[in-house]
Amino acid sequence: MTIIGLGLMGRALADSLLTAGHQITVWNRTAAKAEDLLAQGALLADSVNSAVSASPVTITCVTDDQSLRQALAPVHDELDGRLLVNLTSGDSAQARAMARWAEQRGAHYLDGAIMAVPPAIGTPEAVILLSGSTTAFETHQSILDGLGTATFLGEDHGLAALYDVAGLSMMWGVLNAWLQGVALLGTAGVDASTYTPFAVQMAEGTVGWLAGYADQVDSGAYPADDATLATHAGAMAHLIQESERLGVNAELPKLFKALADRAITAGQAEESYPALVEQFTQASRAS
Amino acid sequence: MTIIGLGLMGRALADSLLTAGHQITVWNRTAAKAEDLLAQGALLADSVNSAVSASPVTITCVTDDQSLRQALAPVHDELDGRLLVNLTSGDSAQARAMARWAEQRGAHYLDGAIMAVPPAIGTPEAVILLSGSTTAFETHQSILDGLGTATFLGEDHGLAALYDVAGLSMMWGVLNAWLQGVALLGTAGVDASTYTPFAVQMAEGTVGWLAGYADQVDSGAYPADDATLATHAGAMAHLIQESERLGVNAELPKLFKALADRAITAGQAEESYPALVEQFTQASRAS
Numbered sequence: 001m002t003i004i005g006l007g008l009m010g011r012a013l014a015d016s017l018l019t020a021g022h023q024i025t026v027w028n029r030t031a032a033k034a035e036d037l038l039a040q041g042a043l044l045a046d047s048v049n050s051a052v053s054a055s056p057v058t059i060t061c062v063t064d065d066q067s068l069r070q071a072l073a074p075v076h077d078e079l080d081g082r083l084l085v086n087l088t089s090g091d092s093a094q095a096r097a098m099a100r101w102a103e104q105r106g107a108h109y110l111d112g113a114i115m116a117v118p119p120a121i122g123t124p125e126a127v128i129l130l131s132g133s134t135t136a137f138e139t140h141q142s143i144l145d146g147l148g149t150a151t152f153l154g155e156d157h158g159l160a161a162l163y164d165v166a167g168l169s170m171m172w173g174v175l176n177a178w179l180q181g182v183a184l185l186g187t188a189g190v191d192a193s194t195y196t197p198f199a200v201q202m203a204e205g206t207v208g209w210l211a212g213y214a215d216q217v218d219s220g221a222y223p224a225d226d227a228t229l230a231t232h233a234g235a236m237a238h239l240i241q242e243s244e245r246l247g248v249n250a251e252l253p254k255l256f257k258a259l260a261d262r263a264i265t266a267g268q269a270e271e272s273y274p275a276l277v278e279q280f281t282q283a284s285r286a287s
Numbered sequence: 288m289t290i291i292g293l294g295l296m297g298r299a300l301a302d303s304l305l306t307a308g309h310q311i312t313v314w315n316r317t318a319a320k321a322e323d324l325l326a327q328g329a330l331l332a333d334s335v336n337s338a339v340s341a342s343p344v345t346i347t348c349v350t351d352d353q354s355l356r357q358a359l360a361p362v363h364d365e366l367d368g369r370l371l372v373n374l375t376s377g378d379s380a381q382a383r384a385m386a387r388w389a390e391q392r393g394a395h396y397l398d399g400a401i402m403a404v405p406p407a408i409g410t411p412e413a414v415i416l417l418s419g420s421t422t423a424f425e426t427h428q429s430i431l432d433g434l435g436t437a438t439f440l441g442e443d444h445g446l447a448a449l450y451d452v453a454g455l456s457m458m459w460g461v462l463n464a465w466l467q468g469v470a471l472l473g474t475a476g477v478d479a480s481t482y483t484p485f486a487v488q489m490a491e492g493t494v495g496w497l498a499g500y501a502d503q504v505d506s507g508a509y510p511a512d513d514a515t516l517a518t519h520a521g522a523m524a525h526l527i528q529e530s531e532r533l534g535v536n537a538e539l540p541k542l543f544k545a546l547a548d549r550a551i552t553a554g555q556a557e558e559s560y561p562a563l564v565e566q567f568t569q570a571s572r573a574s
Contacts (some may be wrong), residue, residue: 009368044323046518089470089525091525091528091529091532092475092529092533093532117513119512125430141498145513145554154477156475156476158475159472159475159477161529162471162472162474162475162477162529163482164470165471165487165522165526165529165530166467166468166471166485166486167468167484167485167489167524168465168489168522168523168526169464169467169468169471169488169526169539169540169543170461170465170467170468170486170489170490170493171464171489171490171492172464172519172523172543173461173463173464173465173467174457174460174461174464174490174493174494174497175493175500175560175561175563176543176546176563176567177456177457177458177459177460177461178457178460178497178500179561179563179564179566179567180453180456180457180567181456181457182442182459182501182504182564182567182568183564183568184449184452184453184456185446185449185450185453186377186427186568187449188443188445188446188449190441190446190449191501191504191505192500192501192502192504192505192564193498193501193502193505195450195501196451196497196498196501198450198453198454198500199453199454199457199481199497200494200497200498202454202455202457202458202551203457203458203461203490203497204464204491204492204494205458205462206457206458206495207487207490207491210461210465210483210486210487210490211483211484211487213462213465213479214469214478214479214482214483215479215480216478216481217469217478217479218478218480226404227404231390232459235452235455236455236459237453238378238452239452239456241378241541242379242448242452243452244570244571245380246379246557247569247570248567248569248570248572249567249568249569249570250566250568250570250571251542251545251546251571252456252460252542253456254571255538255539255542256456256459256463256564258538259463259538273462274462274466274479276462276463276466276509277466277469277470277479279466280463280466280467280469280470280535280536281470281473281535281536282535282536283534283535283536283537284531284532284536284537284541
């Protein structure tokens with residue numbers, strides 16, 4: 001196994017592989033970062049070409065797409081028949097472009113996104129999203145599973161990057177909505193720890209509806225068995241008024257209502273909440 | 288038990304109490320809405336005063352605070368020593384003002400918010416938030432439990448209204464973040480039902496952090512054991528770029544980043560996510 005890129009995350013990956021008993025070769029723009037790994041038995045390649053040639057699988061984890069392109073620029077046919085697993089952060093277009101680059105050099109390619117902090121690498125909490133060659137994933141799954149919970153998403157190389165940002169969006173959505181509630185209850189002297197079990201209950205309840213709402217999105221029909229968008233918009237107005245009257249930030253509530261109002265203007269007042277997806281699948285309007 | 292207000296929700300409350308074997312008296316501005324209930328054995332009062340006088344407990348559930356004030360305007364000392372449970376939607380200031388009104392007339396007062404649609408009334412899914420007199424709640428809890436899951440929040444009459452909008456905020460936060468992901472994955476031809484299990488996993492994971500983050504908010508110290516706000520802001524930039532490049536709405540991602548950027552400007556770049564609470568506890572800035 002070869003690791004290219006020895007930042008915090010790259011070193012965590014290398015360390016985890018060494019601990020699992022794998023022989024590894026490393027390469028980094030500044031070789032000094034390899035010292036600890038060499039003391040643990042890693043080999044240091046003298047060029048990126050020899051690093052790639054040393055192993056059937058190369059994992060790249062550098063700062064960004066541009067750094068990756070620079071690091072791999074000298075590589076020509078050394079990747080032929082080998083697997084490149086790119087765990088560098090990037091977007092779906094960069095992943096697909098990198099896949100074409102790798103395929104032109106005869107390489108198998110998996111694009112990945114690490115949803116974890118470096119200390120979690122090697123534990124099941126480290127979710128590692130991967131997309132690209134199914135065969136390559138299945139062949140090397142045992143190694144990838146050693147890095148964390150390796151999750152294969154499909155053959156489209158852009159999927160790992162898309163699931164990554166979509167998942168982070170869910171994370172920030174939950175955290176910000178929770179902070180809105182913490183701020184509101186704070187005005188009545190209720191501390192965050194007292195409020196939070198209720199927020200947890202509401203979040204879990206809502207999460208339980210998503211599978212059914214996903215069916216509505218996929219069918220394109222939004223029967224309001226629970227509440228209509230018009231009812232939601234009315235309650236959103238209460239949230240805005242309460243926030244403003246109490247001197248709490250109302251930007252998040254106002255964005256919620258702006259999206260619902262647009263769907264209502266588009267004729268969806270009597271449809272259920274997921275009808276709003278049509279506001280999300282189009283580019284932002286000037287507000 | 289007296290029920291004032293026979294809209295969809297008021298009728299559901301009355302129906303649930305009749306089904307549970309309670310004797311009830313009803314009053315509504317337009318008496319025709321009482322017909323079905325009278326057929327089931329309810330009594331119709333000829334005035335709001337006689338309605339209130341007929342029972343030790345009166346539940347009000349009308350359109351809004353203004354309608355409530357109008358309906359109860361003729362009431363003087365009929366509520367003395369009795370309990371008023373107000374389930375009309377309203378904000379925390381209206382709840383506290385109504386509590387003063389009721390107390391001036393010698394009444395015990397509970398303010399409530401129903402987090403359910405009318406057909407759920409009488410089942411455990413209907414969460415009914417209540418705040419105000421602890422004694423009154425404990426005395427009448429068995430009746431209130433018959434309407435749904437009666438949840439007592441504390442003596443501040445404004446709490447039910449605040450928990451209500453805070454809980455809805457959490458609901459919309461989860462739903463909108465999910466729709467952002469559905470839209471992103473939709474660009475790669477991934478349907479909502481395929482994406483959703485991952486969104487559920489991310490939401491549940493995030494919900495699991497809230498208790499620890501609440502402790503940080505309550506202590507006012509935000510050690511970034513997981514990720515710093517600077518790291519979050521960098522990932523938010525990726526979400527914005529990916530959304531814009533794919534023609535997906537980027538307003539929610541941009542608001543996430545604007546809030547994080549302000550906290551960073553305020554010197555919190557190296558703190559953990561809940562440090563953002565200081566952006567939520569202040570009124571909105573012009574954007």
